[in-house]
Amino acid sequence: MSHWRRIPPGIWALGFVSLLMDVSSEMIHALLPIYLVTVLGTSTLAVGIIEGIAEATASITKVFSGALSDWLGKRKLLAVLGYGLAALTKPIFPLATTIEWLIAARFIDRIGKGIRGAPRDALVADLAPAELRGASFGLRQSLDTAGAFIGPLLAIALMWATAGHFPTVFWFAVLPAVLSVLVLLLFVKEPERKEAAGPARMPLHPRELARLGARYWWVVGIAAIFTLARFSEAFLVLRAQSIGLPIALVPVVMVIMSLAYSLSAYPIGMLSDRMTPTGILIAGLALLVAADIVLALATDIWLLATGVVLWGLHMGFTQGLLSALIANAAPANLRGTAFGMYNLVTGLAMLAASVLAGLLWDLAGPQATFLAGAGFAVITIAGLIWIRFRSLLEEPGRA
Numbered sequence: 001m002s003h004w005r006r007i008p009p010g011i012w013a014l015g016f017v018s019l020l021m022d023v024s025s026e027m028i029h030a031l032l033p034i035y036l037v038t039v040l041g042t043s044t045l046a047v048g049i050i051e052g053i054a055e056a057t058a059s060i061t062k063v064f065s066g067a068l069s070d071w072l073g074k075r076k077l078l079a080v081l082g083y084g085l086a087a088l089t090k091p092i093f094p095l096a097t098t099i100e101w102l103i104a105a106r107f108i109d110r111i112g113k114g115i116r117g118a119p120r121d122a123l124v125a126d127l128a129p130a131e132l133r134g135a136s137f138g139l140r141q142s143l144d145t146a147g148a149f150i151g152p153l154l155a156i157a158l159m160w161a162t163a164g165h166f167p168t169v170f171w172f173a174v175l176p177a178v179l180s181v182l183v184l185l186l187f188v189k190e191p192e193r194k195e196a197a198g199p200a201r202m203p204l205h206p207r208e209l210a211r212l213g214a215r216y217w218w219v220v221g222i223a224a225i226f227t228l229a230r231f232s233e234a235f236l237v238l239r240a241q242s243i244g245l246p247i248a249l250v251p252v253v254m255v256i257m258s259l260a261y262s263l264s265a266y267p268i269g270m271l272s273d274r275m276t277p278t279g280i281l282i283a284g285l286a287l288l289v290a291a292d293i294v295l296a297l298a299t300d301i302w303l304l305a306t307g308v309v310l311w312g313l314h315m316g317f318t319q320g321l322l323s324a325l326i327a328n329a330a331p332a333n334l335r336g337t338a339f340g341m342y343n344l345v346t347g348l349a350m351l352a353a354s355v356l357a358g359l360l361w362d363l364a365g366p367q368a369t370f371l372a373g374a375g376f377a378v379i380t381i382a383g384l385i386w387i388r389f390r391s392l393l394e395e396p397g398r399a
Contacts, residue, residue, distance in 0.1 A: 004139075010127045011136050013187035014120060015143030020180035021083060022147025023154065025109070026258070027173040028093050030152040030251035031159070032102070033234040034241060035166050040099050045358040050103060053351060054110045060347065061114025066122065066340025067203035070333055075123035076190045082116025083184055085109075087177035094170035117343055122335035125327035126191050131273060134324040138269015141320040142262045147176075149258035152251035164247065203337040212338055216329035220342050222281070223322050225383065227349035229376040230288060231357035233257065235369060236308055239295055242366050243304060253308055260312025261319075269320045277321055278384075284317030285381045292374035296367045 036042040036050070065082065069075045089112065092105035121137075128136035151173075158169040233254065240253045272280060291310035298304045323339075330338030353376075360369045 006129070007132060007136055007139055008127045008129075010188050010191075011124055011140060012143075013183060014124060014127075015140045017083065017180050017184045017188070018120075018140060018144035019147035019150075020176045020183065021086060022144050023151040024090060024173045024175075024177035024180070025086070026148045026151030026254060027155045027158075027176075028090070028170055029234075030155050030237065030254045031166060031169060032093075032106070033237045034247055034250055036099065036102070037238070037241075038247065040102075042099060043358075043362060045355075045362045049355055049358060050106065054106045057107055058110035058114035058117065058343070058347060060344055061111050062118040062343040062347075063204070063337075063340035065115045066118030066336035066338070066343075069119040069122060069336035070203040073333075074190060075119040075126065075336065076184075076188060078119040079116045079123065079188075080181065080184055082112045082114070082119075083177075083181050084112070085115060086112030087174075087181050088112075090174045090177045091171075093173070094167035114343075118336050118339035121323055121327070121339040123188075123190065124323075125335050126332070128327075133327055134269040134272035134321065135266065136269070137323045137327070138266040138272070138320040141265040141269070141316075141323070145258045145262035145265060145315075147258075149255040149262065151176075152254040152258070155251045156249060156255070159247075159251070203334060208334060208337070209341070211334060212330055212341075216326065216338060219322065219325045219329055220345050222384065223342060224345045224349045225380045226281075226285070226318060226322070227346045228353050229285065229380045230311075230314075230373060231353040231369075232350065233311075234354075235357055235361070235366075236295070236311065238361070239298070239366050239370075240304055243298060243300065245301060245304070253304070256305055256308045257312040257315075260309045261315040262312075264313050264316025265320045268317050269324065272321045272324060277325060280317055280321055282381055282384060284314050284321075285377050285384075287311075287314035287317060289374050289377045289381070292370040292377065296370035296374070 036046070042050075065078050069078050072078075086109050089105050089109040092101060092108075096102045096105060124136055124140055125133065154172065155169050158172055159165075162168045236253050236257060237250055240250050241247070245253075268280060287310050291307050291314060294303055294307035294310060298307055322342075326338055326342050327335060353373075356372070357369045360372055
């Protein structure tokens with residue numbers, strides 16, 4: 001508890017902002033793949049393409065929003081704009097009657113995510129004491145992911161209460177999105193910038209990007225390889241349906257995954273403040289290999305649940321840690337740009353991974369998709385050991 005009290009109130013507030021928005025988003029996204037496939041007749045390849053392009057759109061937007069936050073020397077304004085845009089898109093989902101409207105809403109929602117993502121992460125880095133940076137990112141990630149399992153739980157309850165009426169569930173998702181914006185406006189205060197860390201004049205100029213340094217680009221490269229080894233969580237939902245889980249209960253997959261993610265992210269964040277990251281990253285990849293193998297072989301709900309738990313633990317072991325490594329490696333007045341470039345590279349990797357996953361699913365079935373993911377993860381582990389990147393990641397790098 002004393003450790004929690006040392007984390008600044010602004011980071012707690014940002015965590016609850018993320019929690020509320022994730023409750024809203026996951027109420028929709030836990031059902032959207034099934035809605036697209038079963039109601040609108042979309043193929044799984046199309047789901048993979050839609051999810052991949054949507055996330056890539058968010059990642060590209062993060063580059064420019066992150067750089068703009070460095071240029072302005074302000075983070076909160078862009079975070080409010082991004083969360084506000086996402087909140088405004090939520091009513092489109094229950095009103096949409098065609099796939100084109102749903103795709104448009106999904107993309108606009110992801111643009112909002114792109115606008116807020118890098119400035120918010122840079123704001124966490126600005127607010128966090130250097131010795132608590134891993135714990136701070138882990139806490140925000142834990143609260144964010146708590147929303148990711150509360151949302152599907154609400155979706156399950158509402159699907160049961162409404163006899164499977166998708167639009168009603170989508171309407172209920174509007175409220176937490178609005179509350180998220182209000183919490184951000186009222187409870188998050190931007191810290192004063194130190195003179196040495198004033199606004200960057202041209203954040204995307206090659207000269208400024210060069211200031212990010214080799215250590216930063218190594219972290220980005222490793223994160224991209226991590227992302228290629230996994231794909232959109234939409235395929236976890238489709239896997240649940242493929243083994244016969246009733247549609248009303250399919251969101252439980254995201255509940256289980258997000259619960260494992262949420263419970264592990266903060267402890268791993270604290271651990272990363274006290275030890276070097278190499279072992280944690282390799283452990284996270286080993287969990288992904290195990291998750292993919294179990295999901296490929298799953299024939300009942302218990303094996304499915306085991307694979308989903310392992311997938312969530314892999315996320316908890318890696319995502320907050322990678323964000324903390326980015327924050328530690330980047331100059332203070334280029335953190336927005338640093339997070340933007342990081343998200344661009346990993347978003348493009350997610351696009352490639354999701355399209356490949358959808359193609360394999362359509363051509364050879366779900367087993368091929370998850371076994372391919374396991375193969376990429378094994379290659380990644382071997383690559384990390386082979387290139388011996390310990391010295392590049394294990395420097396303290398606290399700023």
